[in-house]
Amino acid sequence: MMENQDLGLSLSLNFSDKRTANPLQLNSLASSPFNLFQKNSWTDSFPSSDQNLEKCRTFLKGIDVNRVPSITYEEEEEAGVSSPNSTISSLSGNKRSEREITCYEELEIMERECSRSISDEEDGETYRKKLRLTKDQSAVLEESFKEHNTLNPKQKQALAKRLGLRPRQVEVWFQNRRARTKLKQTEVDCEFLKRCCDNLTEENRRLQKEVQELRTLKLSPQFYMQMTPPTTLTMCPSCEHVAGPPAPSASRSTTIDPRANQMVLSQRRPVSFTLWATSPVPHRPIRQFGQMGSLLILENPRT
DNA sequence: GGGACGCTGTCTGTTACATCA
DNA sequence: AGTGATGTAACAGACAGCGTC
Incomplete structure (x- = not known):
């Protein structure tokens, strides 16, 4: 069982998940009004590990994880981030200021961290969030797929921007779509x-x-x-x-x-x-x- | 010219989560 | 409420193509 004082440190240093390994992300959290990593905030919010989990679950209940982020992810592509490892790291592109982190992103990050501690404690496996695409998003992607079943970087970027998704998500969707087509x-x-x-x-x-x-x-x-x-x-x-x-x-x-x-x-x-x-x-x-x-x-x- | 190397995009198989019956 | 089936987002690894040295 992790000590309260250790939690913030371990979260910032021991991420096995590449998606959360960017220090800028943690910096942005540290300066945010929802800062959970400052000792007082964290301990106030989540007094013990067990209670942490429960509070996380309670706190995050009702949050639409599919909500379109209020920022775009152009920086991700500009930085050449397109690898499979880039899924979440895009949340903290180098060019983004701390101000650009929205409350919803923070909540997402929070949820991720809460879930991480859950999975770490419960099964030791890495957690991955699954975002269900909306019908509209799927429809647009389908339409685009009908036109061309592969995307060049510009098309991917434009589509991602249009849908409010990360380019990586569009990329993955097209990969899976091609696989489904082939299977059929x-x-x-x-x-x-x-x-x-x-x-x-x-x-x-x-x-x-x-x-x-x-x-x-x-x-x-x-x-x-x-x-x-x-x-x-x-x-x-x-x-x-x-x-x-x-x-x-x-x-x-x-x-x-x-x-x-x-x-x-x-x-x-x-x-x-x-x-x-x-x-x-x-x-x-x-x-x-x-x-x-x-x-x-x-x-x-x-x- | 051609081999080594790195980068990038795609394919393929798998995992994990969401939803439904 | 619990559970298995199903769909699919996300991931990892392999591979090919391309440019560079």
Whole structure:
């Protein structure tokens, strides 16, 4: 258990969290009307460690942690702070005067320190605040993401300024957004390929069966002569591409070209083969062919 | 020219918090 | 009220590209 007198010192010297390590921040706190680090203020406010925690919680209850700070974070970018370690250090850029620290920032810092002592005492892990973005902020970010899914420093700065966020927050949001987009695309890819696989498996099964039937019929020429070929046309519901008549010099492969979003059938005679036969889902929009693989080729194992 | 080095941005996996059922 | 699932902000580490020496 930490002594009261030690608390201020340890808070200012022992921050393992890089975000709070800037001495200017502590200086600003020391000169603020909410100064909690001067011994009297601190001990008055938080007489003991246990009571500290409770008072912190009580004191901070009802504070909107998402409140847009009254200052911008241009200094952060100007100082070239864009690394993952810069999240909170931006609160105390070198160019900022102590006067620029607002009460809300102080409360945030206070909360952080209170929480730090909580986590330090309770689990020893570093605390990190999680700020929920507002709907408006998210909407603007989404709009911006639609236009360009990466940001150059100027765009990031402008967006951060517009939203009242730190550039680092905008940066992180875009990182996470790209990751989510990629994940979703991967899921779509997976679903599409699974459907392809299912349909091809079914088609393979059907062809095997047909081969078997033909072999049987071959043994009885009379039937074979009377039989009409089991030809069916296949039309893609999206592009309305219809598999054409049998090519004179047909290869033995059934090829699906996802890039063209259409199916090319080149067998000895057309067969009813469609990827979409069992799926109401339209063609998957393919954007990254490198990840998809360019061609899917099904060789008839019997030929 | 090219290797070492530092800087920067992005990707990827993970963690921790907020929210909801 | 407690709890698990889910979404996501934030983080850390790896990596690639680029400029400089």
